[in-house]
Amino acid sequence: xxxxxxxxxxxxxxxxxxxxxxxxxxxxxxxxxxxxxxxxxxxxxxxxxxxxxxxxxxxxxxxxxxxxxxxxxxxxxxxxxxxxxxxxxxxxxxxxxxxxxxxxxxxxxxxxxxxxxxxxxxxxxxxxxxxxxxxxxxxxxxxxxxxxxxxxxxxxxxxxxxxxxxxxxxxxxxxxxxxxxxxxxxxxxxxxxxxxxxxxxxxxxxxxxxxxxxxxxxxxxxxxxxxxxxxxxxxxxxxxxxxxxxxxxxxxxxxxxxxxxxxxxxxxxxxxxxxxxxxxxxxxxxxxxxxxxxxxxxxxxxxxxxxxxxxxxxxxxxxxxxxxxxxxxxxxxxxxxxxxxxxxxxxxxxxxxxxxxxxxxxxxxxxxxxxxxxxxxxxxxxxxxxxxxxxxxxxxxxxxxxxxxxxxxxxxxxxxxxxxxxxxxxxxxxxxxxxxxxxxxxxxxxxxxxxxxxxxxxxxxxxxxxxxxxxxxxxxxxxxxxxxxxxxxxxxxxxxxxxxxxxxxxxxxxxxxxxxxxxxxxxxxxxxxxxxxxxxxxxxxxxxxxxxxxxxxxxxxxxxxxxxxxxxxxxxxxxxxxxxxxxxxxxxxxxxxxxxxxxxxxxxxxxxxxxxxxxxxxxxxxxxxxxxxxxxxxxxxxxxxxxxxxxxxxxxxxxxxxxxxxxxxxxxxxxxxxxxxxxxxxxxxxxxxxxxxxxxxxxxxxxxxxx
Ligand SMILES: [Zn+2]
Numbered sequence: 001x002x003x004x005x006x007x008x009x010x011x012x013x014x015x016x017x018x019x020x021x022x023x024x025x026x027x028x029x030x031x032x033x034x035x036x037x038x039x040x041x042x043x044x045x046x047x048x049x050x051x052x053x054x055x056x057x058x059x060x061x062x063x064x065x066x067x068x069x070x071x072x073x074x075x076x077x078x079x080x081x082x083x084x085x086x087x088x089x090x091x092x093x094x095x096x097x098x099x100x101x102x103x104x105x106x107x108x109x110x111x112x113x114x115x116x117x118x119x120x121x122x123x124x125x126x127x128x129x130x131x132x133x134x135x136x137x138x139x140x141x142x143x144x145x146x147x148x149x150x151x152x153x154x155x156x157x158x159x160x161x162x163x164x165x166x167x168x169x170x171x172x173x174x175x176x177x178x179x180x181x182x183x184x185x186x187x188x189x190x191x192x193x194x195x196x197x198x199x200x201x202x203x204x205x206x207x208x209x210x211x212x213x214x215x216x217x218x219x220x221x222x223x224x225x226x227x228x229x230x231x232x233x234x235x236x237x238x239x240x241x242x243x244x245x246x247x248x249x250x251x252x253x254x255x256x257x258x259x260x261x262x263x264x265x266x267x268x269x270x271x272x273x274x275x276x277x278x279x280x281x282x283x284x285x286x287x288x289x290x291x292x293x294x295x296x297x298x299x300x301x302x303x304x305x306x307x308x309x310x311x312x313x314x315x316x317x318x319x320x321x322x323x324x325x326x327x328x329x330x331x332x333x334x335x336x337x338x339x340x341x342x343x344x345x346x347x348x349x350x351x352x353x354x355x356x357x358x359x360x361x362x363x364x365x366x367x368x369x370x371x372x373x374x375x376x377x378x379x380x381x382x383x384x385x386x387x388x389x390x391x392x393x394x395x396x397x398x399x400x401x402x403x404x405x406x407x408x409x410x411x412x413x414x415x416x417x418x419x420x421x422x423x424x425x426x427x428x429x430x431x432x433x434x435x436x437x438x439x440x441x442x443x444x445x446x447x448x449x450x451x452x453x454x455x456x457x458x459x460x461x462x463x464x465x466x467x468x469x470x471x472x473x474x475x476x477x478x479x480x481x482x483x484x485x486x487x488x489x490x491x492x493x494x495x496x497x498x499x500x501x502x503x504x505x506x507x508x509x510x511x512x513x514x515x516x517x518x519x520x521x522x523x524x525x526x527x528x529x530x531x532x533x534x535x536x537x538x539x540x541x542x543x544x545x546x547x548x549x550x551x552x553x554x555x556x557x558x559x560x561x562x563x564x565x566x567x568x569x570x571x572x573x574x575x576x577x578x579x580x581x582x583x584x585x586x587x588x589x590x591x592x593x594x595x596x597x598x599x600x601x602x603x604x605x606x607x608x609x610x611x612x613x614x615x616x617x618x619x620x621x622x623x624x625x626x627x628x629x630x631x632x633x634x635x636x637x638x639x640x641x642x643x644x645x646x647x648x649x650x651x652x653x654x655x656x657x658x659x660x661x662x663x664x665x666x667x668x669x670x671x672x673x674x675x676x677x678x679x680x681x682x683x684x685x686x687x688x689x690x691x692x693x694x695x696x697x698x699x700x701x702x703x704x705x706x707x
Contacts, residue, residue, distance in 0.1 A: 034106070034401045035172065035344075040075055040122075041067045042170045042177045044214075049139075049166070050184040050207070051154050051227060056132040056141045058154075062167045064124040064177075071116050075124055078164035078171035080107040081138070082130045087111045090123040098124075107164055107171075126168050138165025142228075142289035144248065153228030153248075154185075155287050155302065157295055160345060161402050163220035173219040174343045174448040184209040185227050192232075192246055193225040194218075194299045196281045215298065216278055217446040219341050224297030226285050233259060238266040241277050247286040247309060254309035258284055261324045261366065265331040268362050274438040275445070278339045284308055284327065294326050296333035296355075303330075317667060321370055325359045328366070332358035340441050343448040345405030349395050349474075350451050352409070353417025357425075360418070373422075374617050377553055377582040381621065383415035384479070384556075384590065388498055390505040392477035395420070396451060412477075419556040420473045426554040427513035427528050428462040436461030469511040469530070473556075480510045481594075482531065484549045485562040490540030491516065491547055495531050498558045501595040509533035515551040518544035526551070546572050553583025558590050570604045578615035585609065585618070589625045599629075603647060610651045612658040616671035622651075623675055626683045648684035652676040656689065 044065040051058040066075070075089065075098070087098040089111070098111035111124065132141040132154050142153040156166060164171040183191040187208050195213035202208055215223070231249045235242035236259040243262050245255035262284060266277055279299035286305040294303040307326045310319060332355045342351055363372040386392060395417050399405045425433040440449075440457035451474070455466040481498040484491050497508045512531040517524060520542045529538055540547075546568050550559045561569050573584050588605055591597035602625075609618055626648055633640045659665070659673040677696075680689035 032400055036078070036108075036170055036175075037076055039068065039070045039072050040170075041069060042077075042175055043067055044178045044180070045167070045169065046180045046182075047167055047223075048182040048184070049225075051132065053132070053141075053152060053154055053185060053189065053227065056152070057129065058132060058139065059129040060127070060167055062124075062126050062128075062169070064126075064169075066122045066124055068117050068119050068122050070119055073113055073116050075111040075113075075117075076108055077111075077168050078107050078161070079109045079128075079168040080104070080164050081133065082128045082165070082168065084109060084126060084128045084168070086125075086127045088125050089113055089117065090125065091117055091120070109168055128168065130166070133165070136289065136291040137162040140289075142287050144288035146229075146248065151229065151248075153226055153230070153287060153289075155226050155290070156224045156297075157291065157302070158223055158297075159221040159295060160348070160405060161221055163223055169220050171220045172344070173221060173341050176217045176219055176341070176446065176448065178217055179215045179223050181212045181215075181223070181225060182209060183212075183225055183227060188229065189227050190230040190232065190246075191225060191227040192230065192283050192285060192300055194223060194279065194297060213280060216339075218298055218338060219448075222296070222298045222338055222341075224295070224300040224302065226287065226300070226302065230285075232283075235281075236260070236263045238263045238277070238282075239270070241266060241280070241282055243282045243284070245284045245286065245308065247305070248288065251286070251309050254311055257310050257312045257315075257320065257323065258308050258327060261327050262331060264366050265328045265362050268365055269331055269335065269358070272358075272361070272434060272437075273335050273441055275335060275339070275441055278334060278445075282331075282334075294330050296330045296337055298334060298338045301327075301330045303327075317370070321363070321367075321372070321375075324366060325363050325372070328362040329355045329359035332362065335441055336437075339446065340444040341448050343450055344399065345402055345408075346396060346399035347449070347451055348399075348405050348408050349413040349417050350454065352413050353395070353421055356414045356418035357421040360422075371578065371615075371617065373552075373554075374577075374579045374582065374615065376418075376422075377579055377586070378617060378621060378624075379411075379415045380419050380556070381582075381586050381624075383411050383419060384558075384586070386411050387416055387477060387479055388500050388503070388590070388593075390499075390503055392505070394477050395474040416556065417474075420470070423513055423555045424458075424466070424469065426552065427515055428458070428464060432462045433458065464530075469513065472510045476508050476510075478505055478508055479557050480508075480512055480531075481558040481560060482512060482514065482549055483560040483562065484547060484565065486543050486565065487537060488543055490520075490538045490542070491518070491544065491549070493529075493531055493536045493538065493549065495533055495535075498590065498594065500593050503594070510557075512555070512557055514549055514555060514557075516540070516547065516549050517551045518547040520544050548576070548580065550583055550587075551580070552577060553579045553586075559583075559587050560591055560596065566601070570601055570608060573605055574608045574611070574614075578618050581609055581615070581618045582621045585621055585625065589628075606647070606651055610655065612655045612669075612672060614672065616668050616675060619672055619675040619679075623679045623683070626651075626679065630683050644683055645685050648679050648682075649686050652680035652684055653686060653689070656680060656692075 042064050046063040049058050049060045084100045089096050096113045098113055101110040132139055137157050139156050142155045161171045163169050181193045184207050191210040193212045194215045198213045199211040230246045233245040233255045235244045245258050283300050285302045286308045287302050288305055290304040293307050310323045336354050337351045360372045360376055436458035440454050455470050459466040478497055480495045483494040499505055514529050514531055516527045518540050520540050525540050588602050630644050656676040659669055677689050680686040681693050
């Protein structure tokens with residue numbers, strides 16, 4: 001697909017009809033007392049903010065075009081920690097002063113008119129002031145020192161929901177509007193916002209005013225600006241979209257990797273979604289004082305500095321992977337989240353799970369040698385462990401207040417959510433999944449959705465009942481254990497809830513998308529089946545000699561094999577892909593934790609897998625398991641402690657010795673060598689490995705001092 005030739009869609013022009021249409025579609029009346037009334041709908045904000053960065057204060061004027069849908073006396077919107085100086089409403093030629101009542105507990109203001117406002121158009125004008133706070137949310141001061149001098153940037157962070165700390169607004173994601181931003185600050189300061197700079201004006205008082213192009217129709221939590229002594233990189237171009245990195249001065253040499261990665265990502269996502277990038281430019285802004293990893297403000301993405309600025313010459317691969325995936329995650333949101341947005345905060349899990357899924361897909365395309373989906377297996381392990389606890393939670397749950405949604409920013413949202421999407425994508429077929437995503441984004445562009453809207457689009461694209469499948473995964477916590485037994489014709493699959501030993505989680509069943517690969521009469525047979533709870537016999541044309549019921553470990557469930565496969569899976573594991581090896585290792589560890597397997601099969605598997613040729617990711621997972629085994633063994637259980645120690649030595653020392661440094665070891669060899677030394681020295685308590693680690697550490701610190 002030729003991206004460069006694809007025309008950029010214009011931002012929607014706001015006409016009354018369109019406004020009403022959006023309002024009717026997305027603004028569902030709600031009984032939730034935390035939701036604003038729908039009697040007044042904002043369509044456009046003209047926002048002018050003058051900041052005194054030294055004093056960390058600002059004054060603002062906001063002019064809001066409103067559609068009044070029923071007669072009202074008061075305009076209720078969100079504002080907190082702002083001083084309102086004057087508010088008026090205009091209806092046609094008439095201007096009506098408004099009295100202001102703060103409702104602090106609900107972070108609202110009520111602007112009350114002396115007359116009733118009729119349905120139709122109205123314009124709210126508010127003059128106000130506030131402080132750039134130290135809370136890292138709203139409009140805040142990001143402090144740093146430069147050559148011993150205290151400095152600061154003025155930065156916004158409006159998710160979720162903090163736009164109300166910077167300007168009075170209807171601060172809920174389904175009140176989408178167009179934003180015209182104008183920022184005034186001292187000369188010498190640079191300002192960036194969501195849209196390209198339209199005009200820069202020097203004022204008589206020595207200040208400078210930056211005006212920006214109107215944004216597309218979008219939610220308040222995506223509005224952003226950053227002001228300060230910023231240095232902007234030369235733009236890199238992806239099609240027609242200029243991409244820049246903005247950072248404190250003197251860091252220009254650390255921007256090339258981010259630009260390269262973002263340029264690839266923007267183009268890759270345009271192709272994947274089949275929709276041009278929805279904003280007119282993309283700035284990636286490094287912020288020295290930032291609470292989150294990064295924030296997907298449309299066209300003006302903010303990052304913690306060390307997640308954007310990196311020197312590829314000295315950075316480790318892990319650091320580069322982290323920077324790349326964070327950039328890819330945020331760019332994925334420009335469509336999924338920004339162009340199409342959840343109607344309320346209960347949808348935040350899907351926003352984040354999907355962006356996590358997409359960041360991995362994009363990173364896998366950017367650097368196939370990073371094997372991102374294999375390394376994701378290690379993160380999925382953590383999600384499995386949390387989700388196996390009786391106290392786990394459903395992925396989606398009822399959210400009344402924005403605070404309720406804060407609890408969604410965890411491993412069950414990001415890693416379990418992304419795992420469930422990956423499971424379905426691999427089972428339904430990546431191309432059909434992609435076309436469902438594209439259809440969903442096209443159908444709901446510039447609008448808001450419920451979770452079920454995505455399932456509807458995916459159902460149509462994949463010809464399956466996605467609602468039934470996904471409801472079983474997102475509305476209840478936990479995950480299944482699938483047990484495979486041989487039959488004369490293939491395999492019989494049983495499903496139960498996976499529980500740790502003595503676990504008390506209630507029974508549950510899932511609609512489990514399962515991908516089977518089997519060897520039958522010397523032929524490889526593949527089947528994709530849906531396990532709905534009842535025992536399921538799958539015809540494979542004969543009894544397999546070998547079988548895996550979770551191909552490439554893309555399913556979010558535990559697998560257990562009955563004899564004779566319980567043994568053959570151990571011996572054939574070294575021939576599997578690293579992703580499957582990690583899956584088999586992890587399943588066996590889980591079965592041991594659940595009291596369903598003894599330690600011997602795990603030891604057999606570890607002996608088979610941990611070789612000098614094995615993937616470092618397999619070594620990493622195996623080392624983690626051995627470390628956990630030692631930690632779980634009582635200190636006075638000397639016999640067992642020695643067993644782990646001897647096993648770790650037996651596994652690690654030969655590999656370490658095999659991988660003596662050569663002139664040009666591969667990255668994998670270097671990492672396996674390091675991991676084998678670490679395993680021998682820690683769990684193995686092996687003296688020579690500890691000495692080698694100390695020697696390498698001394699070497700590293702000496703060379704760091706001299707460089
Ligand atoms: Zn995100």
